[in-house]
Each structure stands twice: as C-alpha cells, then as structure tokens.
Amino acid sequence: MAATITHREFKLLLKPEKFQTRKSLTELSELLGKAAAAAGVKYTPFDAIDSQMRIVQFYDTADETLRKNDLIFRIRQVRDGGWPDESWEVTFKCRASELEKAENFDSSSMFPQQKMKFKEEILRGDTLGSSKEIFSNNCIVESPELDVTLPFSKLSDAFPHIKTLALKTDEPLNIVNNAKIFEIQANLGTLEFGHHTTATATLAVWARPVPDKFVPLVAEFGWSYHPAHEEKGKADGLADEFFKAVQLPLKDWLTTGSTKTALIYGDQGN
DSSP: OOOOOOEEEEEEEEOGGGOSSTHHHHHHHHHHHHHHHHHTOEEEEOSSOOEEEEEEEEEEOTTOHHHHTTEEEEEEEEEETTEEOSSEEEEEEEEESSHHHHHTOOOOOSOSSOEEEEEEEEEEOSSTTOEEEEEEEEEEEEESOOOSSEEHHHHHHHSGGGGGGOOOOSSEEEEGGGOOEEEEEEEEEEEEOSTTOEEEEEEEEEEEOOTTOOEEEEEEEEEEEOOOSSSOOHHHHHHHHHHHHTTTTTTTTBOSOSOHHHHHHTTTOO
C-alpha cells in the first residue's frame, strides 16, 4: 500500500553529558540562533522553554524478531506536571532505509481511532555536515492499559499486516533490555524555512529512572514539518542545507549513532 510522506523530520543525536542542567537548553538555543542567522533561516526562540516528561518503553521478542524485520513497537505515557496520563500512546511502525519497503508496509491497526504518519527522517551521515534518509510508516493508537508482558500473537491481531510476514507469533513480547526511560522534551523555538514552512525546534533527553540522580543517556535535537505535496522546493532545500550546516557549530555536542531506538537495542554498545 503506497503512502504519501506526511512529515519531514530532522534528527541529530547529542552527547548526554551536555545536558546535566536546564542551563544547557539556553546554551543550545543561543547556538542554534547564530547558526540559523548564518544560514538565512529565521529562528525565534520561545521566551519560556516548557518541558514535558514521558515514560518510554520498547517491546520485542527475546531474539528481536521485530527489530530484524525493521519493525518497532513502542509505548509512551505523558506525565503532565508529574501526573500520569489516563492512557498510553502505542506506536507501531516499519522503519527502513528503503523508501519502497516502508511505503508498501501496511502499519494500520484494527482500532477505529488511529493516527497514521509516514515520515522521511533525515539523519546525520557518515561525515560531519552530511545527511542520509530513512523512512518510517507509523500507526499511533491510544490504550488505557499496559501489560509488562504480552503475546506476539496479540500484537499481530491488532496489526494484521504482521501475519503476512510469516513470523513466529507464539513468543512473548517483553521490554527491550528491560529499559524503562524517562524522556524530557523541551520546545526551544521556531524555525522558518519559507513557503509557509515553519517547524518547532525540540530537544528530547532520555534518562534512566534512577532515584536521587539525573542520569541522561542521550539527547536528540531536531525539528519536523509537513511538506508541500509537490517536487522538493526552496523550503525543503533550505531545511536540508541548514541541517548539514548546523552540524559544524554543534560538532562538540554531536555523538555517534543515528537514532535513540538503536541505543535501547544496544546497537551502539550501550
């Protein structure tokens, strides 16, 4: 089933040690402002930087059946002012480096209320100032319950396209590496690329839920916007070039790897 890109999402992984206190948000925002001005991008920082906390968990089988098939199953809950939300946000996605594979994967669910997103994710390439693309076909639903362990067969009943992949569904799904993550997300300001293309610059810090300590694991800086459904225009080109240019002043902040999910699976030796 072919899909149309609904979001262009730019992501840079940053060193966790750079984000020990709230002051780091101001430092990053100031650096972003200078980089934007040099690149001809309008950046408007927010007067007050508000943050939101979420609990994040990934699920897979013991032998990582989902991961091996470019599938991701994530559960996330907002903690607004410290209070847990009434439900969990459940995301099932196919993320692949090949456009055709992600595009043709049907991630839709059996739930009547669902949100579909097809993302072009722009990540840092192998060298400083470069980029590469991956694609993710997402289905997002709300669930009032969270089971610590659940059968793979239940997931395939909820997302029927799994059954076409001839995977073993008799194994349980568990939290990947038993990693329960606190995610603190802050909105830094807006980036304007022209042609009615405005994005919110965000920073998401993942930390371990360790009592009496703040132990950041990784940070992700980025922005996203809804693309115009036409050939890549001036706004997309400016966003692409700015993503490459901003890596240079951020070179001492950048860390290895491309996605936070890879860190949870231990792809980066963590």
